[in-house]
């Protein structure tokens with residue numbers, strides 16, 4: 001009896017935790033908590049007949065949008081060619097889908113009645129910074145603000161303090177106003193890739209105690225940024241113009257697991273000996289750089305990508321400073337393909353160091 005009810009609970013719970021791959025929303029999958037009644041992120045266009053919604057749903061619904069009866073708190077107004085926010089947003093709205101329109105900004109009271117907003121999706125519009133600042137500062141329930149692929153030139157000022165995810169990838173952002181993130185105590189994910197950031201100032205990322213994922217790829221950074229939040233576990237700096245890292249570049253990042261630095265201009269001369277001396281590191285991507293030697297990495301590293309560099313030699317001391325029963329490298333995957341070396345250059349002692357290697361590509 002008890003077992004049967006347990007099985008029933010499992011079969012009810014199983015499919016209700018659903019993630020949806022959301023390439024539309026900046027690449028990082030969005031978790032949807034169906035227990036909270038969170039709606040589908042998939043567009044309803046061509047999947048549901050809008051006239052049907054209107055016929056069966058007696059709740060008010062702006063003409064430009066769809067209001068599905070199964071998610072009364074969601075409003076789907078995406079890809080409608082809108083130049084302005086639809087009039088009369090219902091105050092019940094918690095999940096607002098506005099991506100793929102032609103919105104450039106909002107008047108100051110635009111969201112005033114939608115005070116219960118939890119998600120606001122504005123990806124692929126043309127929103128300008130000056131027409132967005134302080135727009136949502138009173139929306140303390142807002143947890144996801146997605147504005148990838150817009151025309152922002154600065155991180156918006158006056159962001160609401162409850163945000164957990166802020167996606168601002170592929171804008172024209174050159175500047176982070178001082179204290180822009182100061183109040184975002186709960187932010188865990190911040191996407192800024194595909195912008196025009198040249199440098200990171202001391203106060204730029206102040207006040208992000210729980211930031212977990214920071215993506216600064218595809219910017220114009222030419223020195224490894226200092227003053228990043230030490231809580232980050234995933235730090236992406238792919239496709240910048242970095243040439244090196246100092247001994248203290250990663251100092252204090254005690255929980256850093258994934259570091260991606262591919263497609264930069266890293267050279268061995270620019271890399272300090274202890275630059276990657278972070279024992280929490282699980283994955284290090286240095287592919288597509290200008291390295292001639294394998295940098296020294298901690299023995300705890302598991303995934304190491306070095307493809308397409310100019311590496312000519314394999315020195316076991318990059319992986320193991322000494323060898324013993326417990327002193328060996330935990331590397332499982334090592335990519336060295338697209339370099340200037342062959343299998344024959346592996347020294348005879350390498351299997352004693354790389355003992356748990358699963359795959360090596362040369």
Ligand SMILES: *[C@@H]1O[C@H](CO)[C@@H](O)[C@H](O)[C@H]1NC(C)=O
Pocket residue numbers: 108109112134135136137138
């Ligand atoms: C936020 O709330 C304050 C105080 O209630 C009010 O003065 C201000 O106009 C509001 N801001 C917006 C953008 O609605």
Ligand SMILES: *[C@@H]1O[C@H](CO)[C@@H](O)[C@H](O)[C@H]1NC(C)=O
Pocket residue numbers: 104126128150151
């Ligand atoms: C937004 O930027 C695109 C180019 O990325 C440009 O074509 C468009 O005119 C800009 N829109 C506004 C409102 O500035």
Ligand SMILES: *[C@@H]1O[C@H](CO)[C@@H](O)[C@H](O)[C@H]1NC(C)=O
Pocket residue numbers: 140161162163185186
């Ligand atoms: C941060 O999250 C916690 C837990 O969900 C919540 O109690 C708190 O109010 C949030 N902080 C802000 C500023 O919204």
Ligand SMILES: *[C@@H]1O[C@H](CO)[C@@H](O)[C@H](O)[C@H]1NC(C)=O
Pocket residue numbers: 273274277
């Ligand atoms: C790495 O850091 C540890 C302390 O965390 C230190 O004892 C050790 O000397 C460092 N090694 C290198 C190569 O910098």
Ligand SMILES: *[C@@H]1O[C@H](CO)[C@@H](O)[C@H](O)[C@H]1NC(C)=O
Pocket residue numbers: 315316317
């Ligand atoms: C490997 O690197 C260590 C430390 O940099 C150096 O002392 C040693 O000579 C190198 N070995 C080879 C075979 O180049």
